[in-house]
Amino acid sequence: MTEPEMDYPFPRPSAVEMPPVYEKLRESCPVAHVRLPSGDEGYVASRYEDVRTVLADTRFSRAATVAPGAPQLSKNPPMAGGLFTMDPPEHTRLRKLVSREFTARRVQNLRPRIQELTDGLLDEMEKLDPPADLNTTLAFPLPVMVICELLGVPFEDRDKFRAWSDAFVSLTSHAPEEVASRREEMVRYLGQLIERKREEPADDLMSALVAARDEQGSLSGPELVLMGITLLVAGHETTVSMIGTCVLTLLRHPEHLAALRERPEAMEHAVEELLRINPIGDGGPLRVTLEDVTVGGTSIPRGSAVLAAICSANRDESVFTGRPTGEFDPGRGSATSQLAFGHGAHFCLGAALARAELQIVLSSLLGRFPGLRLAEDVSALRMTTGMMVHALERLPVTW
Numbered sequence: 001m002t003e004p005e006m007d008y009p010f011p012r013p014s015a016v017e018m019p020p021v022y023e024k025l026r027e028s029c030p031v032a033h034v035r036l037p038s039g040d041e042g043y044v045a046s047r048y049e050d051v052r053t054v055l056a057d058t059r060f061s062r063a064a065t066v067a068p069g070a071p072q073l074s075k076n077p078p079m080a081g082g083l084f085t086m087d088p089p090e091h092t093r094l095r096k097l098v099s100r101e102f103t104a105r106r107v108q109n110l111r112p113r114i115q116e117l118t119d120g121l122l123d124e125m126e127k128l129d130p131p132a133d134l135n136t137t138l139a140f141p142l143p144v145m146v147i148c149e150l151l152g153v154p155f156e157d158r159d160k161f162r163a164w165s166d167a168f169v170s171l172t173s174h175a176p177e178e179v180a181s182r183r184e185e186m187v188r189y190l191g192q193l194i195e196r197k198r199e200e201p202a203d204d205l206m207s208a209l210v211a212a213r214d215e216q217g218s219l220s221g222p223e224l225v226l227m228g229i230t231l232l233v234a235g236h237e238t239t240v241s242m243i244g245t246c247v248l249t250l251l252r253h254p255e256h257l258a259a260l261r262e263r264p265e266a267m268e269h270a271v272e273e274l275l276r277i278n279p280i281g282d283g284g285p286l287r288v289t290l291e292d293v294t295v296g297g298t299s300i301p302r303g304s305a306v307l308a309a310i311c312s313a314n315r316d317e318s319v320f321t322g323r324p325t326g327e328f329d330p331g332r333g334s335a336t337s338q339l340a341f342g343h344g345a346h347f348c349l350g351a352a353l354a355r356a357e358l359q360i361v362l363s364s365l366l367g368r369f370p371g372l373r374l375a376e377d378v379s380a381l382r383m384t385t386g387m388m389v390h391a392l393e394r395l396p397v398t399w
């Protein structure tokens with residue numbers, strides 16, 4: 001096998017631009033041979049149909065990523081025993097335990113509370129003298145409040161698990177020793193929280209999971225801890241990122257922003273286009289092939305690391321028609337085909353919740369602050385680097 005010609009992840013020119021190499025890969029090298037941050041070799045699929053294949057085909061395994069000697073995305077290998085490192089049927093068993101909390105009906109019932117939390121944050125924002133950092137005032141606290149209430153985690157501990165969470169999604173931003181230390185801290189924290197829920201159960205998801213463990217034996221002790229970590233990290237990290245980048249996209253397109261103010265009912269579809277054009281990362285969780293596989297005309301040997309580049313798939317010109325795929329077009333009919341939440345068995349458990357949060361927060365923000373605009377030139381904005389989840393370092397706005 002020849003040496004990889006490219007290092008992954010690919011560089012982004014700015015906070016609002018995707019790595020330009022993806023367009024070239026879709027045209028001429030849909031499955032690229034790359035070197036990963038760990039130093040291992042792997043493959044990156046960039047076309048829509050190939051990405052769907054990697055996401056859903058059982059020959060591409062999540063569980064195999066924690067097998068001894070498996071290639072890794074970073075020097076911080078994933079923790080075994082959680083939803084992100086399982087395949088069906090084990091994955092199906094654990095997912096069923098929490099899926100009822102994230103159904104469309106359950107999320108619909110949560111919407112008034114999400115609206116109430118959003119309104120409270122916007123009330124506080126109105127009291128500020130602009131400019132303000134929207135990350136601090138809205139994008140971070142809202143998803144954290146929502147997932148804390150859902151799980152039964154004290155909101156006052158948010159700064160702790162924010163730091164721990166960043167370590168869990170680190171590629172190169174944290175040293176392996178630091179990642180290991182923060183993981184241990186979060187495991188201890190969840191262990192203590194579980195004991196409190198055992199002694200004083202409440203009407204929240206963690207209490208329900210503790211009961212499922214103690215009364216039904218539906219999951220093991222380590223699985224219970226990792227389930228809590230997974231829900232806490234995934235339940236806020238991605239939505240924090242999306243709120244910031246979606247607001248930035250709207251502020252960069254005042255004509256579409258004005259149209260959404262006039263037709264707020266169009267926000268639901270606009271969110272699909274915002275999800276399409278604002279990736280939370282370049283790829284997704286790594287998969288390892290269980291046998292020799294051919295994808296996009298490329299032969300991938302058994303035991304190879306493979307990444308599905310959702311950010312590239314969501315700009316595939318063969319699927320997303322009309323205006324150029326790099327442009328924001330809230331009227332794009334094909335936007336509902338976007339893969340931001342994945343595909344297959346690992347389709348994002350919290351997709352309905354994330355959509356509700358985005359629809360509510362964007363509609364409320366635009367309605368409350370009709371003069372909202374960027375307080376600095378967009379060229380001054382930066383994305384976080386070295387992590388699986390990209391987010392704006394800050395989003396200064398005025399009104």
